[in-house]
Every structure is written in structure tokens, then in C-alpha cells.
Amino acid sequence: MTFKPVPSAPAIPEPSLEHAGVFLSSAEALVNWSRRNSLWPFPFGTACCGIEFMGVVSSMYDISRFGAELVRFSPRQADVIIIAGTVTYKQAPVLRRIYDQMCDPKWVIAAGACATSGGFYDCYCTMPGIDEVIPVDIYIAGCPPRPEAFLEGIIQLQKKIDGEKFRDSRAMGAERRATTTVAA
């Protein structure tokens, strides 16, 4: 004689917040989520990297997949400034002033060899890297970088924004450190 196991009673769902359509998160996570998915870039294109950036924006590579397609040509409307090209000392105060005109929170991407290090211009007029005048968040290698490298830079910047804390943010007055480098 065999005994069938008594079937357990069906579980009654516990009334949860999620079930009721309520989610708990930190305000930081929410704000960072919205910031990283709507980056408005300001293209500071001075050389061939600027041409490459046009390819990143247009349909083949399509930067809008990462929410950064709304290119603004006023620094007051931009979140991230992309320095794509050679910057000379004559231009450095202009760049600094444009950066100062951007509203917080703001990020900086140095795209290409010239913006990161001066490239092969080892001379009297070219600035060896724009981090002499403004703090840089992401360095993208390449001369010029491939569009994939640009996109990788955007992704790395999104990761960086995701990890930001309010107490570290530039809006609170603290200067952050530049950390990430994208390999070509």
C-alpha cells in the first residue's frame, strides 16, 4: 500500500511593495540612471577626430543607441564636452571658458591622441593634452579613434556616472579625479 504525499497548499503570494507597483531605490541610482541615459554632448571638434565624431553620430554607428545623440552647440545646454582634435595654447583659454560655461553636472571626454597627449605635435604651439586646462573623465586613444572606440568611451562614461555619489559630485564642490582610459 502506498501513500501519496499530501500536496502542499498553494502558496499565497505575500503582499509585497513590488507587487503593488512600488519600487525602492536610492535617489542616487535614480538620478544617475537618468543622467547616464541622456547625455547631451557638446562637440569641440578641432581636427580629424571631429570628422570621426560625425560618423559616430550618424546612422551607421548611431550614438543615439546610448542616449547621447542630442548634440548641442551651446555649452549651456550640454552635459559632456567631447574634445576631438588638436588644441593649441592660443585656443586653451577658449576651451577653458567654454568648459566654465557648462552647467553642472558636466563631464569631459578627450578623444584621440592630440586631445589626450598632444599627439605627434611636440612643438611650441600645441598643448600636450587638454588636462592642462580642464579635468578629463575619459581618454580615448586612437589617431583618430575608430567609432567603436568613441562608443566605448561613451559606455565607460556611463559606467562612471553610474558609480557617482552625490558627496563626490562636482555639484557639491569637490573636484573628481580622471580615471578611465579606453584602449584603441
Place this chain on the structure above:
Amino acid sequence: MSAAAPATPTSPYRLAIQPGKSIEELKTALIERFAATVDPADRWDLTLLVSRDRLHEAAAFLRDDLALRFDVLLDVIGIDYLSFPDHRAERFAVTYLFKSTVFRHRLKLKVRLDEDDATIASLTDLYPIAEWHERETWDQFGIVFAGHPNLKRLLNHHEFQGHPLRKDYPCQKRQKLSLNDPMLDQLEARLKAKGYQVVSAANGSAQTGAGA
């Protein structure tokens, strides 16, 4: 139709393609009039060396002579021979490139300049384009063009010291620019003249130098 006597050219185009003086005639004319010599270093084209005092006169002759009509000054080139091998002449030279759009010929005039007195007459009264060419040459080589209306730096920024294309300028010596908008006062004056009210002070955020 008799082909012996060609019709006199009447259209401006036909006039334009008439040959002017041949290069040999041109050479002898310049050598006779302005004591020019042929530069042996120029192996592909014709370069005539003239003295500093005769340059302006020679350029005026090249422009105004109806058989020459050098109506375009293509370029002004500074040369520093400091580290040039086996160079015995003066340290600097300025080369002027002329072209005639009428007769389609070209000519270079070269003037040697001493290091202690690198001054030469400006050609801005003959060729207005010389203004920027001479500004650039002064900026990069420190060659002074006497009579130039506005001898300021063209390529380098206004706080730059020295002349970077001189061979004794250390080419990696970088010079930072501290002040933004060196022309802001001129801009404000222009705006005021047009009736705008200029609000911002001249140095509002202008002092945003490198490393600020």
C-alpha cells in the same frame, strides 16, 4: 581666307593669352635695372636676388610694367639659414613669389637680410595681401617690415615671446596664454558704436588661464 595676317585680338581673353616678355628678357631687364643676380640655389625655377633697398622698386616695376603684369603676390617666405650647412651669406632671407594672371608666368625675388638689421620695406602699398603675409613672417621670424600698417602677431598668441621659426628658438619651448579674448576691448568698442549697451566687464571670466 588668307592665313598670313592673323586678326588683331579684340576680346580680353585673346589679349590675356598673349605672351609677355619671355623669361630671358625678364631676367636681363631685372638684372640691368635693379642689379639683380640669379640665385644658383634655385634649380627648377627662376629666383632673382635683389638688394634690400631695391626690392620695393623692383616689385613696383614687376607689377606696373605692361609687359610683365605680375599682379599677384602669392606668398612671402622667411628663411633662417642659421643651421644651414656651408652657408656664408647673411642669416635671414625673404622670398617673394609673384605670379602674373595675364601672362601666366612666375618669378621669385629673394632678399638677404643681416641678423643685426633684419628690416625690409613693406609691400603692403603695392599688394594689399602682403599685410597678412608680412605679419606672419614677422611673427615667426622676427623680420621687421618697415611701413607696415599693422605689424602684430598673426599665428602665435599675443603673449608669445620670441619668434618660433628662428633656428635658435628651442622648438619644444611652450608658452602658455593666460588671457582670453585679447580683442574684447575692441569688440566692446564696436558694439558700443552700434548702439548696444555692453554689460560685462572686460575681465569677467577672462582671466581663466591654463591650470586655473
